[in-house]
Amino acid sequence: MKSHFTFSKEQRNGIFLLILLIIVLQCVYFFVDKDYQDISVNQEELAKFQKEIDSLKLVKLEERKPKIYPFNPNYITDYKGTSLGMSNEEIDRLHAFRKQNKWVNSSKEFQEATKISDSLLNTISPYFKFPEWVANPKPKTKATVYNNTPKTFAQKQDLNTATAKQLQRVNGVGEYYSERIVKFRNKFDGGFIADVQLQGIYGLTPEVIEKITNQFTVKTPRAIKKIDINKAELEDLVTIQHIDYDLAHEIVEQRKLRDGYKSLNELTKVKDFPVNKIEIIKLYLSLD
Structure with a gap:
């Protein structure tokens, strides 16, 4: 232990x-006068800087606020109504109003149904988005009066020269079907042979066809050379509407079995014959 506490003369010095150095430094720290140089501050620049900081804070606060997107007030849920500042009673009034199968179509009607305050209405009404037909209703036009009373043959217009606009006067024939009728007619050089060919236009119901033929009829039928069903070859039969090669083959086979057709209506006995098209097919056939 003695060796740890025994110092030489140099060590003691x-x-x-x-x-001594520690004591001197402590005295300097406590007794030396601490004069600080006054800092000059430009108050105008500081105010500008502070104002800019405050504006940035406001922008950040606005960004953090929940955004309200346009919505249809007819479909406000409990959560949505609460977030907008509506009370439970006001939300319940809206739901009760909608249960009556009624619709809110303006800000005024919304307030009448919910009884919300003017201040709240002014806050949320700019976000109301109603359907286009409510916001911009189309002006009412006069209803077109159709006259579908059957006309005599002389009074009817020629179906082969009628325009799409003229066909649209028939109740049930709009722009779409009138264009289809004209397009189908123009596929044949000379137009229709008879009114019954309207049955070949997909989508036309028997009721609409009847309305058309009450006002229009084929007055200038397309000239065709009829085919003798008892002499026709396969190549002749396949040129007829609604008859393909297989059906033509069956017609010829049945003709052999029957030793010739006695009536065009016997064609309905042929396998896979389109019975509903018989009147159209008969336009192209003869029985000699």
Whole structure:
């Protein structure tokens, strides 16, 4: 232990100087006058800087606020109504109003149904989005009066020269079907042979066809050379509407079995014959 606490003369001098240095530094720290240089601040620049910081804070606060997107007030849920600032009673009034199968079509009607305050209405009404037909209703036009009373043959217009616009006067024939009729007619060089060919236009119901033929009829039928059913070859039969090669083959086979057709209506006995098209097919056939 003695060796740890026994110092030489040089060591004692060193320890003395170290203690003396510490005491001097402590005295300097406590007794030396601390004069600080006054800092000059430009108050105008500081105010501008502070104002800019405040504006940035406001922008950040606005960004953090929940955004309200346009919505249809007829479909406000409990959560949506609460987030907009509506009370439970006001939300319940809206739901009760909608249960009557009624619709809110304006800000005024919304307030009448919910009894919300003017201040709340002014806050949320700019976000109301009603259907286009409510916001921009189309002006009412006069209803077209159709006259579907049957006309005599002389009074009827020629179906082969009628325009799409003229056909649209028939109740049930709009722009779409009138264009289809004209397009179908123009596929044949000379137009229709008879009114019954309207049955070949997909989508036309028997009721609509009847309305058309009450006003129009084929007055200038397309000239065709009829085919003798008892002499026709396969190549002749396949040129007829609604008859393909297989059906033509069956017609010829049945003709052999029957030793010739006695009536065009016997064709309905042929396998896979389109019975509903018989009147159209008969336009192209003869029985000699």
